Amino acid sequence: MSKKHITTRINGEDVEFLAEPGASLLAALRDELGLTGSKEGCNNGNCGACNVVFDGALVNACCVLAVEANGVEITTIEGVANGEELHPLQTSFLENAALQCGICTPGFIVAAKALLDKEPDADEARIRHWLAGNLCRCTGYDKIVRAVLDAAADMRRTPA
Amino acid sequence: MIPVEFDYERAESLDDAIARLAATGGEGKLLAGGHSLVPLMKLRLSEPSSLIDISRIAGLSGIREKDGKVEIGATTTHHEVQQSELLRRLCPVVPEAAGEIGDPQIRHKGTLGGSLAHADPSADMPAVVVALGAEVHIKGPGGWRAVAAEDFFQDLFTVDLGPDEIIAGVQFRPLRSAGYAKLHQRASHYAIVGVAAALDVEGGVVRSARVAVTGASTHAQRLPNVEELLAGRPANAESIAAAAAVAGDTLEDVNVDLHASEEYRRAMVKVFTRRALERAAAR
Incomplete structure (x- = not known):
């Protein structure tokens, strides 16, 4: 099958690439565009390690086809920090030691940011419910939830 | 975990999608949210020759009140259903159930029409539309037809929907209780x-x-x-x-x-x- 020409906007920059219909958005990000921050965990929509924001919606990039991205605005983990300055969520994950192996971390941070951008006052129950689609096999989640709560409090003190 | 080769087309309208589907001779599949279909294709349990993307068709998504009934377009996402103020007011069971589906990632991509057409035996929305006595509105090359939800679901992953037909939406009389x-x-x-x-x-x-x-x-x-x-x-x-x-x-x-x-x-x-x-x- 012929490759399709895709025009998209990723992390604020216009990006064009060619994609086979069978390539996932995750494969295109990692293999075509060098954006290897999004991780392949299950590759089947269960683990959330590949999370990106797709026209404002948190999605699993492994279950979105790259060709679906035509005309879409995407934010990946690479677009979360402001240049060299870490996002409060990234700082909070470091300070709370909310990761061990780190494979799930980009997904958790993208997912948590998607929540806090819309619901800055999200409480612990809301955060736990929201992060149900992100799996971590190391931490037991508690430090992750604390990191998100701390970041939310920090962001409320100093709005971006 | 790589699907077999297939072609991808984006449909511009409902009739365009029906024509494109017919042109695949029964080998094509509709792509809405893709969060059930794409994993199945990766596992090679589904091997369509072509995917026809209906997720961008104007008018196929959205929640409307019409003649005392509520109509939900087929490509309305579970997230949109969950957030709908209209449904929360008129028929709260629908957003309640939509909020119980999977996780936020699934709800942002997964659609009502997709869930009904796929008819996973453990999916939530089929039970809701059957309990509400909803009608499933379907269009094919021969025109429109409506099927009662309870007749639409027939067996395991089996529904009353031809290979050349599309679910356009569901309609039901809203009920608070x-x-x-x-x-x-x-x-x-x-x-x-x-x-x-x-x-x-x-x-x-x-x-x-x-x-x-x-x-x-x-x-x-x-x-x-x-x-x-x-x-x-x-x-x-x-x-x-x-x-x-x-x-x-x-x-x-x-x-x-x-x-x-x-x-x-x-x-x-x-x-x-x-x-x-x-x-x-x-x-």
């Missing part, structure tokens, strides 16, 4: 058992009840013996307990998997029927 109760499979959030109950209550008496179960058997279906026991009875805890006690007794082909045995599922059908009815009666 309806509830959904679900036993989650903790990892996938699919329903081990899910029950939707809709009560028509007047003066504290149940005029009629519609109760539908998902997760328990091959497809979403009504529980007629529960409905019969409720009709004409006071809408109180005693009637609900009596009706829930027979829930699932008529079910055949009860699912058995690593999450639940037949015995456990049958027991949970009773528990979650009671909870769904209590929720409906409290509204």
